[in-house]
Amino acid sequence: MLKILVADDDRDMCLLLQRFLSRNGFEVQTLHTGKKTIEWLQGNKPDLILCDFRLEDMNGDELLKKAKELHYEVPFIIITGYSDVKAAVDVMKHGAFDYITKPLFPDEILLTIKKALAEKNIQTPAPVRENTETAAPTPTALGSEYIHGNTAEFRNILKQIDLVAPTNYSVVIYGESGSGKEVIAREIHARSRRSAQPFVAIDCGAMSKELAGSEMFGHEKGSFTGALNQKTGSFELANGGTIFLDEIANLSYDIQVSLLRVVQERKMRRVGGVKDIDLDVRIIVASNEKLWDAAHKGKFREDLFHRFNEFSIAVPPLRDRKGDILLFARHFLEITNGELGKNVRGFSPEVEDIFLNYVWFGNLRELKNVVKRATLLTEGERVEVSSLPFEITHFEKLRFDQGSESKDAVDPLPPVMTEPKKEKEFKSLKTASLDAEYEMVLKALEEVDFNKSKAAKLLNIDRKTIYNILNQYKKIKQL
Template identity: 40%
Template structure:
């Protein structure tokens, strides 16, 4: 229901406009002058303002200026008694969307209001789509591994439905990318797409962020705030890191998912929403249910369509594709279009464990593009953690021909003793054993003390 603030010092005029517009399913608020209009505007944040030009205490033109300072986007239609072009032009320069002259036909007023609301909706949609395009440029699903192909198949099958989707996977595996694909492949793609990182919001602010609040509901609530669920009406809400919500918020979230309605903090009005819910987490929700830290009923409400993303370690065949993609992306950004990665580096990237998954790989490629010298990225450009992990793996890698454990143990003890100049206490610390155990093993391998 669209909300309209009618501002006019004539009570009978406000009454007539209110009665006519309420029949069109608008919710009407009233103000008798410019000062009241500003106060009511901050309190209710209406979708449109219908304001008389000539009023006591504060005229419409002054009120228009102050309202535009608070919210430039809110459409204002000015009412003038004489229809002078000078007044209309001045109001339009300040920010009024349209004007209408007294006396006016009520049907003409309805058409003017409908056109203004449509213009506002189109402006919001263009702005939203531009922001989303900028945010999601370059974010796509890359991979030919069987796991990724199966996930793409699921996305294709469920994107056009209203089914709730739960995306599971380690940090950095691309959960947000999958959520984006679900939304932009659906029939809601031109509707709002609201993302909420549940783990990034302070615990005492989660409810107000999700559901909004009314003016005066708590200290500092100087105006009504629209929450994320209300902003997502008609579109999709993506609840990232949903496993971070405490039990009290889980109860409130469950109620919204069941009833598709809620109340703002401090309010009595039931706000109904028509939304598609996508949730994601890197935590084991089933284990959390068993431990009592996540509600079982909420788990099953979210887990309608589960999508489990593999770690990068489980889909190593996709590493070369991802490497080439990120290399092209960042080399173009910095103007190094002829940049290539050496085969030795590619091999090391393929064998690395990637505990941070795709996000870590992207960061590594970006770093090498920015800091590397010349047109070829070589081993010297690799980050320390990749080089160090490879060295560690080489120490413990079993040779193809096998080895003798006894000989290996003796060799390691000798290395530790030589490194510490035969200080038995320090050598034992290097080997992760007590000095008594070291002396026993030295005697066993006939290693003489110095």
């Protein structure tokens, strides 16, 4: 059986990759630090190495060099975020076969692995058949953190999904950031005739202008500096299935021109290529601004808008679906309990009341982050008000202090969250310092999705210091 080594300090990601690759016939070894990986390689030889660019103790470039010192010439694939793509290209110059950008898609992972092994004339195994009722989740399920709402507004959306899913219509999904547009796109795909084919999601807002063409359409070897291997783009990966283009209005004009040809002719060319590739792909796009307004302002091609606008779905913000707030909050609590190994059973009545009366500018994404933060700070069986962030618990007072005309009015952006000034009242220097440390820790935790090891690395401290700061802050607030 072919053996793949996965080196990633995100243990959840390692588990998902191990399950996914195992079901596709591979033997998988997972390790979480560069040091342990090098030690393991001294006595073992995998057929392929899948490595996160940023490990706790070294980056992918260092690990590749050390592996080569052990006379390893196995295919080496880098996992990276968009911000590290240039660095990943540099690693390819040192001998890596290819890189895969986050978020990870099963089809892209498998295709890249197969291409890397094929270059070494190694035949890939057949997938392992499993009972679908007991099958473990694949990396596709990594984003499946949302459930269906029970409000009339969401039931209306489900009716629209049922109506359009069996067709091949392009769909435009409108909604504020964090309202669950990608979840709806996945639901359309799952209920369509293409459900057995790939679903590929692209965040257009996260792609740089220089890399957008390569990410969407792929590139040929040598087509630009750093293109050391042929790369399959997202449209080609989604062939036969569905591609989801989130925040479509952020695409540059040049990419919009290329995209128009794909939509009109159902053909594409890789960057630097001369051969047309036929496409059979359904396109779903999403935007937090009205595309017809963007078209009228000259920010978005009007002809491209009309190609996409065969059907549209508007997702109401969470503040207009109050009946769904506690449903999602309990769901996120259940997920966070599993991630943190805790057993917080619910929310106090005061917390539920705050949740129901808050505006949720960031919608489901903001609610999820608030629940994760509160669960982290909770030591008892229920989340109490003391575990909620200041901007949530003092929201109404902050709005009043800023001269808001109405409690129900919604500003386009959240108010500046600063504590009201109190005359002739000072914090002790120690308390002020702890407050600043606490805020820095929370920001770091949110940046890395509450992975304490990565947060500690960002702050250049150890995990124990993070626990100490959180515990000290909790004790002071309870005094």
